[in-house]
Amino acid sequence: MAVNVEWPEGKKFAICLTHDVDRVDKKWWHSLYYFLKTGRGYHLKTLITKYRQNPYWNFGRIMELEDKYGVRSTFFFLNESKKPQIFNPKTYPLSFGYYNITDPKIVEIIKLLDEGGWEIAVHGSYDSYKNIRLLKEEKKTLESVVGHEIIGIRQHYLNLEIPTTWRLQKEAGFKYDASFGYRRDVGFRKNKIIPFKPFGDEDDFLVIPTTIMDSALFYKYPAFESAWRRILEIFKYAEKNGALVTVLWHQRVFNENEFPGWGRIYEKIIQEGIRRGAWFGTCRDVYERFK
Numbered sequence: 026m027a028v029n030v031e032w033p034e035g036k037k038f039a040i041c042l043t044h045d046v047d048r049v050d051k052k053w054w055h056s057l058y059y060f061l062k063t064g065r066g067y068h069l070k071t072l073i074t075k076y077r078q079n080p081y082w083n084f085g086r087i088m089e090l091e092d093k094y095g096v097r098s099t100f101f102f103l104n105e106s107k108k109p110q111i112f113n114p115k116t117y118p119l120s121f122g123y124y125n126i127t128d129p130k131i132v133e134i135i136k137l138l139d140e141g142g143w144e145i146a147v148h149g150s151y152d153s154y155k156n157i158r159l160l161k162e163e164k165k166t167l168e169s170v171v172g173h174e175i176i177g178i179r180q181h182y183l184n185l186e187i188p189t190t191w192r193l194q195k196e197a198g199f200k201y202d203a204s205f206g207y208r209r210d211v212g213f214r215k216n217k218i219i220p221f222k223p224f225g226d227e228d229d230f231l232v233i234p235t236t237i238m239d240s241a242l243f244y245k246y247p248a249f250e251s252a253w254r255r256i257l258e259i260f261k262y263a264e265k266n267g268a269l270v271t272v273l274w275h276q277r278v279f280n281e282n283e284f285p286g287w288g289r290i291y292e293k294i295i296q297e298g299i300r301r302g303a304w305f306g307t308c309r310d311v312y313e314r315f316k
């Protein structure tokens with residue numbers, strides 16, 4: 026593939042760190058559901074108020090961690106409005122257990138992140154990938170929370186109808202989408218190793234592919250060592266080809282009890298990226314490079 030990318034300061038490849046904020050509270054039914062599913066006593070324990078320190082609220086942990094290495098990331102906030110179908114329990118996870126984006130607790134953390142140099146972007150609700158009204162509304166609501174323009178979006182579940190979703194996102198005023206990637210695998214989908222412009226070079230709308238998503242990585246490579254080996258392969262490939270590695274780590278997985286090793290691998294990704302001399306940027310920084 027003949028692409029010539031130049032990353033700042035002569036860096037050989039780049040890493041874009043991102044977080045999707047799906048859930049921020051572990052509800053009692055999450056605890057029960059996961060206990061029944063996995064049989065792990067830990068989940069029952071989180072049902073009892075005494076032990077509940079809300080394992081799904083990890084903003085402070087992530088900020089501290091990234092601060093330690095002098096890097097920043099993009100946080101995609103969800104504003105789910107999907108109504109459940111009462112007689113179809115399969116739809117429940119798509120409708121229940123989310124959060125209200127105008128909840129003072131959420132508003133506070135969004136502002137804190139924004140002021141600290143993190144990027145705030147829209148995590149498009151489940152049906153929004155084909156709904157211009159939802160895209161516009163969700164952008165507007167988040168902008169009113171943060172107090173300035175939002176330029177980016179990633180669709181929940183990486184829902185994507187190509188090219189319809191990109192056309193609608195652009196029409197809604199977004200400048201980039203970060204939904205292009207694998208749900209059940211990691212690596213460069215369609216060998217897109219750097220961001221691309223789906224409507225041609227004259228148009229600034231950018232697709233920033235997602236390379237490594239936490240759940241997909243551990244789905245395919247459940248053991249820590251094999252997961253890490255796969256990441257190293259991706260890094261080596263990226264280094265050789267000047268690629269952008271976009272990393273998606275859900276906000277709620279930074280609790281070691283429920284997601285053993287997930288937070289640790291995220292930190293190793295940053296350390297290894299620094300060791301190999303990668304350029305780090307948020308999605309907005311990447312967009313600015315390609316504009």
Ligand SMILES: [Zn+2]
Binds near residue numbers: 182
């Ligand atoms: Zn999501």
